[in-house]
Amino acid sequence: MQARELLQQHIAKTASLTEEQFEYLFSFFTPMSLKKGQTIISEGDKVDCEYFVVSGCLKAFFINDEIKMYILQFAMPTWWTSDYAALYNGTKATIHIDCITDAEILCLSNSDREKLCSALHPVEHFFRWRTNRGYIASQKRLLSLMNNDAKKRYEELLAQYPQLYNLVPKHLIAAYLGVSRETLSRLHTGQH
Amino acid sequence: MQARELLQQHIAKTASLTEEQFEYLFSFFTPMSLKKGQTIISEGDKVDCEYFVVSGCLKAFFINDEIKMYILQFAMPTWWTSDYAALYNGTKATIHIDCITDAEILCLSNSDREKLCSALHPVEHFFRWRTNRGYIASQKRLLSLMNNDAKKRYEELLAQYPQLYNLVPKHLIAAYLGVSRETLSRLHTGQH
Structure with a gap:
């Protein structure tokens, strides 16, 4: 689906805009094509934009003081992502966001x-409702x-992102759950 | 400060309302006086309201499968609290909210x-901005x-709620940080 149509359908679920109003809104978005592994936000960056995912998958993550990676969010099509604390408060980024796959996004x-x-x-x-859901x-x-x-956490994750286990490398799923890869394998085998 | 004045000042920081508009808004709020220990939301409840704290302190908490309590939020004056997942989605409450002290709140x-x-x-x-901050x-x-x-977590907590250490029983601060009371004492002694 085209970026414009996807965004229009996504917004129409929550708010009624005329064609003219949507046209005006869409004129503020900038499309970007990203490669697998490409970074859009690094810790310490100034953050000016938020991103609507059109295709592909991104991850928002955090490296703690023990150099351990935790994943805050997998951002799939129709999800929004940014370092919102930095974006809203005008502070420096405390997280990283990069691409798990090639991706198309819209930047606002x-x-x-x-x-x-x-x-x-x-x-x-x-x-307002977008943030309520976030x-x-x-x-x-x-x-x-x-x-x-x-x-239970693993089951919740699969319920939220049914296609995740096939899309995303296992070590990233483990980093989201905060478990070792061995534990993840055990959960997965027990599951199916 | 009176509930009406506190809410008006709180909203004025984010949005400009005429006196007449605020009067209309305020007519939808119901004041409630609560006693220390009183519960306003229990796990499994239907949730219809959110609460603006006028005075006192509430806690939003969660009991996990091992009967261990975790505190999600201390709600102080001018903070809002509810089980928002239940409120917005029309699902049953998954957390509890009760009063650490006597409290005055406004219900919407x-x-x-x-x-x-x-x-x-x-x-x-x-x-929108209230939820952005939340x-x-x-x-x-x-x-x-x-x-x-x-x-570091302890220092962040004190920075966010400077008056907390004197206001709130120590076992609740430990439950917020997810540490034992012994660890909390050590952090506190090391701190001052």
């Missing part, structure tokens, strides 16, 4: 989003991390 | 918030949990 700057929200009430409505996903991830049952 | 129902956001663009703007706090909490350095 912070100032353009605010301009659009101020100009069009339905766009403000859309972005907030829920983040709370769910918190609860999942606090719960020690790795098997 | 889900349907009234949507009515207000639809009627007044500045109110939709306010709630999302950032949630992401920060995630990163903090993923980082193994308990000392």
Whole structure:
């Protein structure tokens, strides 16, 4: 599906925009083609944009003081990603975002989003619900991390991203769950 | 400070409402006085409201499969709290919220918030930024949990809630950090 059509369908699920309003909104987005392994945000960067995924898969991750990688989010088509703390507060990035596969994304700057929200009430409505859903996903991830049952966390992950096990290298799935690759294999075998 | 004035000042930091618009908004809020230990949300409840804290302190928490308590959030004056996953999705509560101290809160129902956001663009703007900030706090909490350095997590907690160490029983601070009370004492002694 074309980027424009995918974004239009995605927004229409939450807010009603006229064709003219969507045209205006879409004019603020910049398409980008990314290669597997390409980085869009590194720790310490100034962050000006958020990204809507059209195709491919990205990961948002964090390297802790013991050089261990944790994955915060896998960003699939119709997901949004950025370092939102840095984007909203104007602070430096504390996470990294890069591409697991080749990807097509649409980029929207912070100032353009605010301009659009101020100009069009339905766009403000859309972005409020977009963040509400992000907030829920983040709370769910918190609860999942606090719960020690790795098997349950693995099942939740597969429910959220059914196609993940075939798409994404196993060590990245282990890094999302915070378990070793051996534990992941055991969970997967027990599962099927 | 009176509940009305506190909410008005809180909203004015993000959105410009006329006196008449604020009057209309405020008419949808219901004040509640709560006693120390009182519960407002229990796991399994239907959740219809979110809560703005006027005075006192509440905690949002979760009991995992090993009957261990984790604290997701301490809610202080001008903070909002609810089980937002349950509130937004219409699902049953997966967390508990109760009062650490006596508290005064203002209650707003889900349907009234949507009515207000639809009627007044500045109110939709306010709630978008309220959730943006909640999302950032949630992401920060995630990163903090993923980082193994308990000392750093403790320092971040004190920076976020400077008055917390005197206000809140020590076992609750330990439950927020996910450490034992002994570790907390060691962190506190090393700190001062």
